[in-house]
Amino acid sequence: MIQVRDLTKNYGPRRAINKLNFSIAKGDVVGFLGPNGAGKSTTMKIITGFMAPSHGTASVAGFDVFENPLEVKKRIGYLPETPPVYGDMYVRDYLRYVAALKKVPKEKIEAAVNAAIEKTNLGEVQKRLIHHLSKGFKQRVGIAQAIVSDPEVLILDEPTVGLDPKQVAEIRDLIKTLKGQHTIILSTHILPEVEATCEKVIIINKGEIVAEDSIHNLSTMEKGQRRLHVRLRKDVEDMSTVLSPIQEITAVTSGASRKEWNIDLTGGEEIVENISSLLVTKGFGLLELTPSKRDLEDVFLKLTYGQTQNGGEA
């Protein structure tokens, strides 16, 4: 559905994205993940035909974004970071206007507007001025304008930024209901959002793709690695020396206090058993021992910030 080849964009001397290559199949829900300023929005703007790249190509549904921008734009619904809504228009009129702008045939406009209002739950505010709506509603109007033309591809740039937790949950549910009807690209720097909604993740940092895989593969990326979370009754000053007899331990980090520790190790369950018996015999008062998978957050931090540390910059 979406093909991106060697996409590069320079803002003057600064290179925002550097030779991005990825492709997205029809019906996929892809999370586009990266710290602020990584080039997420730039990539999305290029795919939507909003701006041109310095090098490389992007195509949507077989149409090149630059040779056939109008065909591409007909197939895309785009929600920018700030919802592009006119404060002085009524919600319903605004959606009608967007539908006409997106070349929805005249006789289908009313039906399309009704469908968008229903999906985004805007029924009760449809006759109000957008100016008077709360931020969450404005965001929903933004999503409604993106889906009003029933596009094949939906591009959402940080759709939940600045919303309260309830609104965030609502928007996520909304995105889930849109699954299957559209190919969705969702850009965000909020990890639970990706975990909650997406099947595939593209992690981008400093303008380059650092990982591209399904969420499941990414979370279990380093096989055989485990992390144990232990909670004790007594303070332990230096856990790594305590655990030094066990060779398989790779790292020990302290948690919220000296009573909580995270232990990374390689190997099977017998190592876990060894650790628990060691802690018990030492008499630290083992209260809790939970094995935890490396989650997406760790992968993300490692891939983005971890790299800068290795590079000696941070």
Next chain:
Amino acid sequence: MSGTLTIFKKELKGFYLNPTFWVICFLVSVIFSWVYPIQLNLFAQLLLNYVMQQGVPTNQLNIHYGVFLRELSYLNLLLIFVVPALTMKLFAEEKKLRTFDLLLTSPVTSLEIVLGKYLAALGAVLGIVILALLYPLATSTLATINWPPLFIAFFGIFLVGAVYAAMNLFASSLSENSIAAYIISVIFNLSIWFIGIGAEVVDSEKGRKFFEHVSLSSHLSTLVEGTLRTNGLIFFLSVIVLFCFLAERVVESSRWR
């Protein structure tokens, strides 16, 4: 061109359903309601006394010159400041509110965007010109009026308004700030009247002719006297096309910048 129509309708509604437009109309009509009857009264007194007076230019005894053209010159003065107020938001505000993203990611060309907005601006200018035309229309109950020159004169001032609208649309596309767009627009509108001054300072015959030809006032003066001349129409049209083209380039440039 359906994109043009969609944008045109939306922007025209935006003008006519917006209180700002009606406040402007109200203020314009306040000024005319003050000035126009005074002009009319002066003209009536002149007619009563002209036998006694020596050296009154004969054209001043015609209501077209004595009253309507004065009204037109006030209207022109008002348009210089009013048209920028109408057009300043057309692009500047879209950029500021980020709604410009919607236009640029919709299947419409830059030309359609500019044309839609320009035509809507013309619609608003037309509203103000028609408002000014109401005064001569009301006068027709008191005096006999030669209609064709009157309409051509108002058409002329509408064309000047159209030139302002094109220049100001371009000015609006340059800035994200409505106030900056307004100031640039007013400077444009004023400066186009000063170009003609060049005719008085150049020595060469060719240069003088050139300046006379690009001077807005010389073309307007034939129109307001009721003469339609193709070179005048072509001049107005070319200025309009030039600035619409420039605005289209600016809009298009945001796609590759």
